[in-house]
Amino acid sequence: MRRTSRIWFSLWLVCSAHGWADQSFDTERFAQQRERMVRETIETRDVTDEATLRAMRAVLRHEFVDPARIREAYADRPLPIGYGQTISQPYIVALMTELLQVGEGDVVLELGAGSGYQAAVLAEIVDKVYTIEIVPELAELSKSRMERLGYDNVTVKHGDGYFGWPEHAPFDGIIVTAAATHIPPPLVEQMKPGSRMVIPVGPPMQVQNLMLVEKNEEGQVRQRSVLPVRFVPLTGER
C-alpha cells in the first residue's frame, strides 16, 4: 500500500512539475511572441509612439482571446470572440491608439469593448477608460477580465454606445470599434476641444477606412481618412 502511495505521489509530483514547467514555459513563450508581434508587425509599420509600443508590450493579449485560439493570440489578425464580434488585429489596435494621441491624465471613451483588449492597452497609457459594450455577455466578460487582470482604471458598461457616456464627458479621446453609417452626433458633442476620435468606416471583410475626427479649439470638426485598412479575414467559424 505504501509503495503504491509512493508511486502515486511520485507521479503527481512529476505531472505537477511538468505543469509548472509548462506554465512558466507558456508565460515565457507568450512574452517572446508579444515582443515579436510588436517588433515585426507594429514597429515596422510606422507606429512609433513610445507609450503605445510600451502598452502593446505590456498587455497580455492571450488573456483576451478565446482559450481555444490562445496559440494564435499574437498573430497579426483578428480573432473571433463569440457573439459575432472579434478582437482586432494588434496592428490596428496599436495604430488606433497612436492616432488618438492621449497620455497621462487623460480620460478616454471606447465604444465596443468586445474582449476588452483595446481598453486594456489604453488603460496602460491614460488615467481612466470608460468603455461601452452592446452585447451583455461580452460586457460582463470584459468586466470580470478587467478585474482579474487588475485594470481598476477601466469601467465597463453594457449599453448602446451611440449616445456616448454624457456623465463622464467631455473626453480627451474617443475610440469607436464598430462601423456605423454616420458619426454619432452625441459623440462629437462629447469630444473636448482639441481632442480626437478614431473610427473605422466600412464593412467587415472589405476595404475599410480608418477615419480620424479632430475637434479644434474653436469646436470645429474635421475628418481625415488615415488609411485604407485591409481587414484580415477571420480564420474560423463563429
Added chain:
Amino acid sequence: MRRDIPFLLPALFVVSAIAIAYQIALMRILSIAQWHHFAYMIISIAMLGFGAGGTLMTLLKPRLRGIEADTFYWVLCAFTLSLPACYALSQSIPFETFHLVSQRDQLGWLLLLYTVLAIPFLLASICTALALFILPQRVGRVYFVDLLGSGVGAALVVAMLFGFPPEQVPYVLTLPLYAIALLVGRRQPRRFRVPLILLAAGTLMIGLGPGLTPVRVSEYKVIRYTKQFPDAEMLAQRQSPLSQLTVIDSAMIRETPGQLGNYPFGTYGPLPRQIGLFFDGGSVSVAHAFTGDWERFAFLDYVTPALAYHVVDTPRVLVIGAGGGTDVWMGLYHGAEQVTAVEVDPSVFPIMRDLLHEFSGGLYDRPDVETVLAEGRGFLRARGGSYDVIQIALLDAFNAAAAGVYALSESYLYTREAVELYYQHLSESGVLAVTRWLKTPPRDAIKVFATLVEALERQGVAEPGNHLAFIRSWNAATVLMSRAPWTEPQIKAIREFAHTRGFDLDWLPGLEPHEVNQFTIMDEPVYYQAALALLSDERETFYRSYLFNVRPATDDRPHFFQFFKWSTLRALIREMGVEWVPFVEWGYIALLATLIQAAIAGILLVGIPAWVLRRQALPRGSRRSVGAYFTILGLAFMFLEIAFIQKFMLFLTYPVYAVAVVLAGFLVCSGWGSWFADRTSLPPRTLLRRAIGGLVVLTLLYTWWLPIVFDIGAAWSDAARVGVAFAFIAPLAFCMGMPLPLGLQWISHRREALVPWAWAINGVSSVMGASLATFAAIHFGFRWLVWGAAIIYLLAIPAFTYLQKRVQDAA
C-alpha cells in the same frame, strides 16, 4: 416495351416545369443566403447537371435497353425526392463566400454545394434523355414538351414566389411530381406506389410545417448584424419574386442617407426612432417614427441629398426608390407641395400602409404624397410630367456596394440615357440629386459625375460644369444636376450648405483649389481632380488611365456597378495587394470564376463520353460534327435569350413581368418551333436555313426597330406592352426552337448513341453561353452580343451540313 409507358409526355412536361421553377426558386434562396451574383455562380455550375445527365446517359445507354420505362419511373421518383432533400442538405453546408480566400476548406464546401445542388438538374436531364430514347422518332415533340413545360414553370414560379417563402418552394414543388409519378407508375407494383403517397404527405408536412428553418443567411449581410442587437425584434416578413422583405424593430437601427454633418444634437435631440426594412437581408431602408413634431426631422437637413432643397423652393418632388420613406420625408420637411414616391418592390407600400401606418404617421396615405408601384424610368416615360427635384435614393447597402457584388447587375437607373430622361423631366429650375456611397479606392461617385456630364452634353448643354455640383461627406457623395445653369444665389447657397454642415465641395462652378478637401480630408483631392478631368479635354485620357472603369453606363452596357478593368489590374494589385482585389470587385471575379469552373467541368462532361464513344464504331468525324453543331446552338441560344431578356426588361419596366413574360415567351415559342420542326415535311436543311435566316433577319431588324417601339410604347398600359413584347419574342423564339430538334432528329434516326452526348454538349454550352453572354454584354454591349449570336447561328448552317455528311455516312 420501349414505348409502353403511360403519361410519358405529361410527365416530361411536369419535370421540365418543376426543374425550371426549382432553378428560379434556388436563385431566390441563394440571393437571400449569399449575394445575387454568387447565387448566379452557384446556379450556373449546378446547371451543369443538365450536361452531366447527358453524359451519364451516353455511358449507360447500352445497359438501359429494354428497361427505359422502369428507369424513367425511378428517375422521376428520385427527382421528386431530390428537390427537398438536396435543398435541405445544401442548407447544412457551412459555405461562406467571403471566407473563400482565407479558408481552404471553403473550396471543398463549395464543391459539395455544387454537387448537391446539381443532383436535381442531373435527374431532370436524365428524364429528358430517357424520353428521347423512348421516342426517337418524335424528338421534336419531346423537345417541344420540354420547352413548353419550362415556359409554364417559369411563369408559375413567379406567381408562387408571391405567396410562399422561398424555403417552402422546394417542398411544395414536389406535389405535381408525386401526382405524375403515381400516374406514370400505375403499372408498378402497389408496394412501390404506396410509399409515394406517404412521402408526399411527409414532404408537405415538413415544407409547410412550423419547424421548417428559414434560409440560412451569410453572417456578412446587414440583417445578421441587426438581428444581434439585444432589442431586435422581427415584426414581419413578406415575399415577392423581387425580394424577401424583413421588417426589424430595434432602437439601435440608425440609418441616414449619407452622413450627418454637424447635426446640432444638443438643439434637436436624437434622431426619431427607426424601423428597418431589409431587402434580401442585404439592402436596408428605414421607416421613421412621426408624431407630428417636425423638429425631430431636422436631421434630414444635415445630410448630403438635402442640398437639392437649398436651391429650389416649395418643390414638386419625385423620389425613385421610396422604400421606408426617408427621401419622401426629406421633401416634405423642406416644404414640398407634392411628393411622388415610386417604388418597385411590391411588398413595401402594403407594409408601410398596414403594419407601419401608425409608426410612420401614415406617410403613404398623406394627401401630399402619391405612391406609385413601378420602376422609376418606366414611370417617367409612361407618365411624363416635370419635377423640381428628382431624388435617386440610396437603397443598396453600404457593405454590398463596397464589395462590388452588384458588378454584374444591370441598372437602368444610372445609365446615360436614364439621366437624359431625368433631365427632360426636370422643371425649368429643377434639379436631379444622385447620392452614392463612397468606396475605397474612389469610383462610384466619379462614375455618376461622368454620367451626368455626358448626359448634359448629349442634351446640347455646352458647359455641363455650370449645371453640376458635387458634395461629399465621409462616406457618401451627392451630385446635383440642374436644368438651368446655376445662378449666383444658388452657388452661394450650395457653398453655405456645404460649409455649415462640414461637407466637402468637389465641384461647383468657380470652385477654387483651396476650397476643396476641407472637412473629410483625403491625401489627394481625388474627386475634385476627377471632376476637373471629366469636364476638360482630358476626359478620354482620364477614362483610360483611371484605376477603375468609370466610363458612364449606357442602355446598351447598363452595368453601372462594373468597375473592374483588365488594363489597370496590375496597378490595382500594386496598390491593394493581390489578395484584396476580389474584395474590391467581387462580382466580376465571381463571373470569371464561374466561367473557368464551367469550362473545366464542361471539358470533363463532354470529354468523358467522347472518350467512351471512341470505342464504338462511329463514322469518322461524327463526334466532331455533333460537338460543333450543338456547341454552336447552346452558345447562340443563350446569347440571344439573355440579350433580349435584358432589352425587354427596359421596355416592360417591371422586372417581375419582364422575366416571367420574356422567359416564358421564349421557352414556349421555342417549343412551338420545335413542334413545327417535328411536323413539317420540309427537308431538314431547308427548314434549318429558313429558321436561321429568319432569326438572323429578325435579330437585325429588332436592333433597329426595338428602340423605336420602346420609345413609342413607353406610355402604353402594362397589358399592351406585355402583348407587344410577346409579339416580338414569338417569331424569334419560334425560329430559335427549330435547329436543336432538327439536329437531334437527324442523329437519333441514324446514330442514336450520339443523342445523349449531343444533349450533354448542349447543356454545357448553354451554361458557358450564359456566362459568356454576361461577359460580352459588359465589355461590348448588348448590341454586339445580339450580332455575335446572329453570326454564331449562321455558322450552324455549315455545321449542320457537316453533321449530315458525317452522320449520313453511317446510315
